[in-house]
Amino acid sequence: MDWGDVPSWALVVVSSCALVLAALAARWSYRAFLTASAAATRADEARREAGERQQARLVAAWPISERETFQKAIERGVVGAAIRNASPMPIYNVEIVYRDEGAAWSAVRHLHMVAPSDEPQIFAGFDEETTTGTPVPERINKDGSVKLVPSAEMRVEISFADTLGRRWRRDDSGVLDVAS
Template sequence: MSEAPNWISAVATVIGSIGTVGALIATYRLLRREADRDAITAQDRQGRQAEESARQARLISGWHSTRYDVTEEVYEHGAFIRNASELPIYDVQVFWRRVMTDDQTFEAAWANVWIYHIEIPVLPPAKEPLYQEMWAPNYSFFNLLEREGYPKLAVEIEFRDAAGRCWRRDHGGDLSAVTETKRPDRRRWAPVQARRPRPVGVLGG
């Protein structure tokens, strides 16, 4: 009979231990659930912040185009830059890009081509895009553009939004944040940088 209390005490100890372990497991699961919820909330917050910061930048675009000059009776090349947002953008830089070809003669000719770098200090919002004519110091460049089957040009633009953030819209249309906009050298001329074609055949590289 004297052993009965010891047996009962042992069982009670085991049951108590099981209860403690169960409580610890439940607490761990609760903490893990809270941590996961906090992580999801933080990701959602970051996503909303990224969405908000890029709201104006997504409404900025640029593209190469040609139009007919009635006075000179020639087609001129240039870039359209559009600010479809409700606020101005600043320090707009326009760089020319093109698709690289396998024609070595053609590529050798392009190696000496320099095109005027376009700078726009302030670009206010507008319904219609701003047109900037392309200029080059070596006019043989335009003969290359008029050659049948020439690689089409594209533009890459960098700018600072109204909140002071810097962005780049590349020659393929992709938007990305940058630490600062590029600053051209004092000559303000830059070679047309060739880019390898994308596998799907989209302009760019």
């Protein structure tokens, strides 16, 4: 077949159809590229999040309770907690929150830094305390003062910043989350 025998309008139709198909193929390719790019971005963010969470996973706090080791602090009624930073990097702007719900009492201890260590570090005392609500009646002493539970029975939570400055919080049940 000689292209000279084909009417010019037919060549225009065939050429137009080819251009439309090429445009559609380009659009589909672009959408596939955007989808793949978005998936790669989400995967990168997930890897970064996992890396950031790795340090935070290795930090924990709990109320002091080993009577033999901490006898003096417990006898004096000092509130205390053990912190274990098993990560290879220090944590910063640490805040330990103690709670005794039955006494309607809470206290906070602020620490600038907790260095990495294979052993827990003990921190006793607090920087500020608050009383909210009304204590349970059986927790009120005859003189009107409120009887706190021993340190080992208190609820303890910790919040801190990792080496990248991201703030984390581990609640009194041990659940780790990004702090807001």
